[in-house]
Amino acid sequence: MIVLVIGATGKTGRAVTRALASHGIAVRAAVRSADRQNTAYAAGAQSISVVDLESGAGLAEGVDGVDGVYHVAPNVHPDEAAIADRVATAAASAGVRRFVFHSVLHPDDASMPHHLRKAEAERQVRAALPGATVLRPAAYHQNLVDAARSGRLAVPYSLDSPFTNVDLDDVAEVAALVLTRHGHEGVTYELAGPEALSVRDQAVVATDVLGHRVTAEHVSLESWATGPGSNLPEQARAHLLAMFTAYDRHGLVGEGDTLHRLLGREPRTWADLLRAAAP
Template sequence: MATVLVIGAAGKTGRAVTAAPTSRGVDVRAAVRSAPRAEIAYAVGARSISVVDLESGAGLDEAVTGVDAVYHLAPNVHPDEVGMADRVARAAARAGLSRFVFHSVLHPDDASMPHHLRKAEAEKVVRAHLPGATVLRPAAYHQNLVGAALAGRLAVPYSLDSPFTNVDLADVAEVAATVLTRPGHEGVTYDLAGPEVLSVRDQAVVAADVLGHPVEAVRVELSGWVAGPGASLTPQARDDLLAMFASYDRGGLVGDASTLRRLLGRDPHSWAETLRLESDSMRQSSNTVL
């Protein structure tokens, strides 16, 4: 039975990427930054845990020992993304691993967003050590707005009319499981965009129809965002996200869904389909608890 290492397994994306291979009978070793986060990874199917410090590299050699593939997912907008990619890729190369997947972002070469450029540089670093690495470049997730839609208010600090081709995280995780476990994806880069172009205003209209209750779209003033959600961030992370909002104002984030459709062998989930699936899942979980 194959074993894959998922780095960053306790986060939102990491949990999805951990769950997808386990559903195919693959053993997942979850790399987490601290022992208390192990339970999060176990809950979505991880069979074993490695505690890894991506900033120093401590624990990486032990984590990659005995696995067949690695999925590397760095913390969001981390300033040392390139250094982390270098340390992880070097450890995988030392272990003789040929199957390595790097989680990047749609349009990493967009110079208006510093954290995208760090992804682009990290891609180059990974490929320098592991030429056969696979790179996944997902668009923004539908799931980023599902909770807000259920609450009836999509509030964002950028234009309500900018276009996006958001993607279902479950679809991204399904592709991740495929490239981690099946041959034919070596050295390839895949853009993973959703099947429809929608603005936040459009998403609110669709959500109201699907969920059966009003959903408003609201633009948050940047000053309010800085004083609210942005206040808990480091200055670097806050500046990165402000640059991203400005980029979204100018042109949103749009990609081509044809690659994702081909990799899935079906149409990717639309915003409406994701809302239905997520709301049904939450309702079932609530019923189970009751």
């Protein structure tokens, strides 16, 4: 079996590549340019296809002869729905049997514009490939592991909002499963972690597991916008600021039963990830 992984050099694409390779599946990595191929090879890809998602150049060659496609779009991309349509249409034309689209938890939440783009991308994928599988993961535990190790969880939203964060490698394992086994065609899966924790809760757990003090700190939206967010395109920055405001109101919470059922084991918790990352 050969699977084309779109977005293969990003953190999600690398994790999916590793999971597929661990199951003996040959991965063809779609990369923006040949100078990024070493990153894909390091994750376990066996071949490379240079693809321009914005123009579609290279897509026909990329999907030619593959059995499955895993599509994760560039983060906060303004043209995500058109890209999804382009990729799914190319896969359908090539007769690809399995197609998995990487969406997001609560894609129809109108308070987060980039989530709505995921919802539209889902519709484009389903129009071209009714049998496609859609994964809707929560935020990753990995997003905060390095910050916890440094001793400071600083976020531009409420420290008390709940999140059912998920282990990226658990998501990747589900991706490998639905790409290689029957019975997941046309299904949408919400992938949330097994516990609801606020950032303040995460700091407490991290302090206990890592053995050093980890603080939870709120930073203003203005500080984020002029600091970490200053190099982003204007629309991406605005949409992430909208997301932080939504997090202030209700966090990002899903139900964890589906992930547990698909994995056939307990999903990894925040403490599990920290133990693995401890020196």
